Amino acid sequence: MQSFDDFKIGTPLRNAIADMGFTQPTPIQSKAFPVIMSGKDMIGIAQTGTGKTFAYMLPVLNTLPYSEDIHPKALVIVPTRELVLQVVEEIEKFTKYKNVRTLAVYGGTNINTQKMAVMQGADIIVATPGRLYDLVLSRALQLKMIKKLVIDEVDVMLDLGFRFQLTNIMDLLPKKRQNIMFSATMTSEIESLITNFFKDTQKVSVALSGTPLENITQSCYEVPNFYTKANLLVDLLQDAEVFHKVLVFVSNKKSADRLFAVLEDIYSEEICLIHSNKTQNYRIRSIRQFDEGKNRILVTTDVMARGLDLEEISHVINFDTPSFPENYIHRIGRTGRAEKKGNALLFYTPKEAEDKEAIESLMDFSIPNIPFPEHVEISEKKTPEEKPKVMEPNNPIKIKDEDIPGASFHEKSEKNKKTNQGGSYKRTIEKKYKKRKTKGDKNYNKRNKRK
Numbered sequence: 001m002q003s004f005d006d007f008k009i010g011t012p013l014r015n016a017i018a019d020m021g022f023t024q025p026t027p028i029q030s031k032a033f034p035v036i037m038s039g040k041d042m043i044g045i046a047q048t049g050t051g052k053t054f055a056y057m058l059p060v061l062n063t064l065p066y067s068e069d070i071h072p073k074a075l076v077i078v079p080t081r082e083l084v085l086q087v088v089e090e091i092e093k094f095t096k097y098k099n100v101r102t103l104a105v106y107g108g109t110n111i112n113t114q115k116m117a118v119m120q121g122a123d124i125i126v127a128t129p130g131r132l133y134d135l136v137l138s139r140a141l142q143l144k145m146i147k148k149l150v151i152d153e154v155d156v157m158l159d160l161g162f163r164f165q166l167t168n169i170m171d172l173l174p175k176k177r178q179n180i181m182f183s184a185t186m187t188s189e190i191e192s193l194i195t196n197f198f199k200d201t202q203k204v205s206v207a208l209s210g211t212p213l214e215n216i217t218q219s220c221y222e223v224p225n226f227y228t229k230a231n232l233l234v235d236l237l238q239d240a241e242v243f244h245k246v247l248v249f250v251s252n253k254k255s256a257d258r259l260f261a262v263l264e265d266i267y268s269e270e271i272c273l274i275h276s277n278k279t280q281n282y283r284i285r286s287i288r289q290f291d292e293g294k295n296r297i298l299v300t301t302d303v304m305a306r307g308l309d310l311e312e313i314s315h316v317i318n319f320d321t322p323s324f325p326e327n328y329i330h331r332i333g334r335t336g337r338a339e340k341k342g343n344a345l346l347f348y349t350p351k352e353a354e355d356k357e358a359i360e361s362l363m364d365f366s367i368p369n370i371p372f373p374e375h376v377e378i379s380e381k382k383t384p385e386e387k388p389k390v391m392e393p394n395n396p397i398k399i400k401d402e403d404i405p406g407a408s409f410h411e412k413s414e415k416n417k418k419t420n421q422g423g424s425y426k427r428t429i430e431k432k433y434k435k436r437k438t439k440g441d442k443n444y445n446k447r448n449k450r451k
Helices: 011-020 029-036 051-061 079-094 109-120 130-135 154-159 163-172 188-197 225-236 251-266 280-291 327-334 352-362 424-431 444-450
Strands: 043-045 072-078 101-106 124-127 149-150 178-182 202-205 216-221 246-250 271-274 298-302 315-318 340-347
Touching: 011 051, 011 079, 029 043, 029 051, 029 202, 043 051, 051 072, 051 130, 051 149, 051 178, 072 130, 079 101, 079 124, 079 280, 101 109, 101 130, 109 130, 124 130, 130 163, 154 163, 154 178, 154 188, 163 188, 163 327, 178 188, 225 340, 246 251, 251 271, 251 298, 271 280, 280 298, 298 444, 315 327, 327 340, 327 444, 340 352
Parallel strands: 043 178, 043 202, 072 124, 072 149, 101 124, 149 178, 216 340, 246 298, 246 315, 271 298, 315 340
Antiparallel strands: none
16 A cells, blocks of 8 residues: 655655645545646546545645745636635645745635735745635736646536636736646536646546445435434434534525524534635634534534535534535535545435435435434424415416505504695696697687686
8 A cells, every 4th residue: 555655745844744744645636646746637536535625735835946936837617615714724824844834825814915915925825715816806816927727626616607717817927837636526618728728738546426425324314304414413413422512404595594593592502604605704713613522513504515624523414405416416525525534414305305306316216215213303383494385366467575564554644644746836837728738829828718
């Protein structure tokens, strides 16, 4: 079995790896290292939790020259602010014995502060595509010296709608550069990016997108509705010894807030929440508290599924069944990391059964079903989305909620129905003399007055 001693790396990096306690590379690290060191463009296909950050940063740092230039030499683009901070944190560990300036660039913070930081100089920029593009357009950041471009979780970036920023950034980069791209899935959009911007690309793959990780125990519950799911979750979480660090995934921000409101009443000191509507400081604080064990339950959305790298997660609970089966793989990849055992639970309603079957088809694996506990209350309460929609058969136009009069609505009195029509003198004159039938009939008013 290969070890890091077999890698041709400098002493500073070797010492940093030893400090971190790593001795053997993961499969993606073993396969990616020689390709990136050769200078070839590379596309890596690997599941989450397989050591991708280490896979690209080790060879990039190994070939990064010392420089006092203010312009960066390496650019790493990732989809979320959380992932930016994690990559920077990893780079700082790797460069413990090297003089490397690393800068994090992401949205949600004052852009002028980041402009000042960029102008002070950096060797490596780690950025989200939106804020990076803004800094480039403002000319605060110049990419003319970039030699290494890394795009991590490119499929997530495309899902989030960052294709425009990505393609424009790559157009602005020097033609002579090395392109390194990592993704959990290969799509036609990714193939298009590779065709347009990569040269002589070498593909490195360590797992098919849909292969369940062997060290994760999977099971599922059939549940009738949202609030019954919440009751089941509350019941399971009571066993704090077994469910000692739990990541709960929901489908959207509204469901996340709704579930958090239910759980907060019972697990107020043990629960935290993150989704894209939360402020940057709130998200960072929630992740830190969960990672440090101050909170044992973290509720999050799919947008954050690949922006987290948290250790020792005992359970990933899919509170909502994802409509895209690949997202299930990314979710459960948060547990069972670094060859440790993990657990994944899936809650699905009859309406979500088809999505569950799509997940099982992708994995070629049938998720074992656990009988619903008899002591857990089946709730009659339904969310607005679960309530049947009443439509009038002869009225295809749906009245919006905001157009429906409230309980205190009443018709105006005759007095209050009056409108301001201007001065009364003008109206009196118009009524008396009326209006000419035509412009040419100058004698109309005279004749009318005689009558």
